């Protein structure tokens with residue numbers, strides 16, 4: 262590709278760019294089923310939660326010193342029995358779609374998940390979001406089902422495609438993951 266980009270851990274100073282990218286997606290797309298833009302206080306709380314836990318990294322992709330994408334891992338559910346499972350999130354600013362940034366970010370998240378010996382990653386993707394479904398499939402995620410009409414946005418019901426990646430190392434040595442999760 263002709264545009265060089267860098268993937269790196271996020272810093273607090275990246276929060277306005279992350280907020281802009283995500284809030285634009287809320288307003289314009291069904292990639293997220295949030296309907297109201299996040300106030301900065303919510304983003305700050307999210308940042309505090311993610312930076313406190315080495316198993317929930319936040320990454321950004323930048324081009325020419327500008328953040329144009331971000332990705333992170335979140336707890337799937339807070340009960341401690343889910344502690345080896347995370348959900349991924351990836352957003353790229355639309356002008357930078359299709360240039361390899363999403364794959365670079367998600368690959369780094371998978372590598373991080375392996376390094377901290379998580380067992381599985383999940384993604385719940387709007388069923389019409391072909392780009393995200395193919396991105397996840399290209400990195401080894403399998404479609405494990407469809408959650409029918411669990412979302413409602415822009416006046417219509419939405420299906421979620423559930424995708425899963427099992428991480429072989431985490432299966433045998435699930436030792437490094439902190440417990441309990443957020444909310445406990």
Ligand SMILES: CC(C)(COP(=O)(O)OP(=O)(O)OC[C@H]1O[C@@H](n2cnc3c(N)ncnc32)[C@H](O)[C@@H]1OP(=O)(O)O)[C@@H](O)C(=O)NCCC(=O)NCCS
Nearest residue numbers: 292351352353358359360361362363364386392393395396
């Ligand atoms: C989905 C998204 C993260 C993909 O990131 P990206 O940087 O555009 O994708 P990449 O250039 O890294 O492409 C990686 C792979 O994804 C798939 N892909 C990406 N865009 C695609 C498209 N428009 N149609 C079909 N497949 C696509 C392809 O498999 C591609 O591999 P290939 O180029 O070898 O065919 C990005 O389009 C995005 O941010 N979309 C809006 C937000 C969103 O949907 N986030 C995910 C919520 S679950």
